[in-house]
Amino acid sequence: MAAPTAGLHFSKELMKRLEIKGVSYAEVTLHVGLGTFRTIDVEDLSKHKMDAEYFKITASAVDVVNQAKEKNARICSIGTTSMRSIESAISADGMLKPAEGWTNKFIYPPYDFQIANAMVTNFHLPKSSLVIMVAAFGGYDLIMEAYHEAMKEKYRFYSYGDSMLII
Numbered sequence: 001m002a003a004p005t006a007g008l009h010f011s012k013e014l015m016k017r018l019e020i021k022g023v024s025y026a027e028v029t030l031h032v033g034l035g036t037f038r039t040i041d042v043e044d045l046s047k048h049k050m051d052a053e054y055f056k057i058t059a060s061a062v063d064v065v066n067q068a069k070e071k072n073a074r075i076c077s078i079g080t081t082s083m084r085s086i087e088s089a090i091s092a093d094g095m096l097k098p099a100e101g102w103t104n105k106f107i108y109p110p111y112d113f114q115i116a117n118a119m120v121t122n123f124h125l126p127k128s129s130l131v132i133m134v135a136a137f138g139g140y141d142l143i144m145e146a147y148h149e150a151m152k153e154k155y156r157f158y159s160y161g162d163s164m165l166i167i
Contacts, residue, residue, distance in 0.1 A: 006079030006120050009163050024068065026061035030054075030081045039127045045108040050129060052102040055085035059098045065115065066095050076165075077116035080130045083107070083137070086115045109136040119166045123150050123157040138166040 015025070031054040042048050065086070068075050077083040087107060089099035094114050106129060119137055124130035135143045146164055155162040 005122055006082075006163055009120065010078070024064050026064035027058075028061060028082055028085050029056035030085060032081050038129070039125070040129060040132065045106075045132065048106055048108075048129070050104040050106040052104040053081065053084070054102050055081075055088065056100040057085060057089050057096065057098055062096045062098050069095060069115065074118050074167075075116045076118035076120060078120050080119075080121055080124075080133050083113075083116060083119060083133065087113065090114045107133040107136050109140060111136040113137060117167075120163055121166070122161050122163050123147065123155055125157070134166070 019025075033051050033053045038051070040048050065075060077086060084103060084105050084107060086096055088103035088105045089097050091097040096115050108129075109132070113136075119134070121130070121134055124134065131143075131147075138146075143166075150157070150162070150164075
């Protein structure tokens with residue numbers, strides 16, 4: 001239904017510059033559905049039901065991520081759909097595992113993220129599962145401060161807008 005748009009901020013030139021600096025990449029396959037953009041209409045977030053989205057994480061991607069995790073290196077999820085995918089494929093020992101299938105995982109505060117310790121994401125619609133996940137990752141107060149600054153400075157929101165790096 002939509003492109004995983006956080007990745008669109010990365011040109012071939014930028015990716016090459018990051019690679020030269022030692023950044024490794026682990027690709028995942030994502031199929032984004034309309035449910036990602038559906039507004040949250042419940043007061044109790046535990047009652048919200050996500051539409052399922054297909055994802056695939058290969059053994060080679062898992063190797064890259066788990067080697068970084070073992071070294072306590074920075075692991076940056078590029079986008080909320082990538083984050084939902086990797087958080088849907090965690091082994092009993094807290095490592096990423098190869099997986100393929102459908103996930104309807106809804107991440108909301110409080111949530112203990114297991115894999116990524118950084119995220120690049122766009123500025124999302126209010127009352128969306130995306131902004132709720134971002135608040136779970138970055139902390140509600142910090143994310144709301146970033147959103148207020150983005151509105152004040154007239155950042156572009158939504159799928160093809162500006163992005164932020166959360167560390």
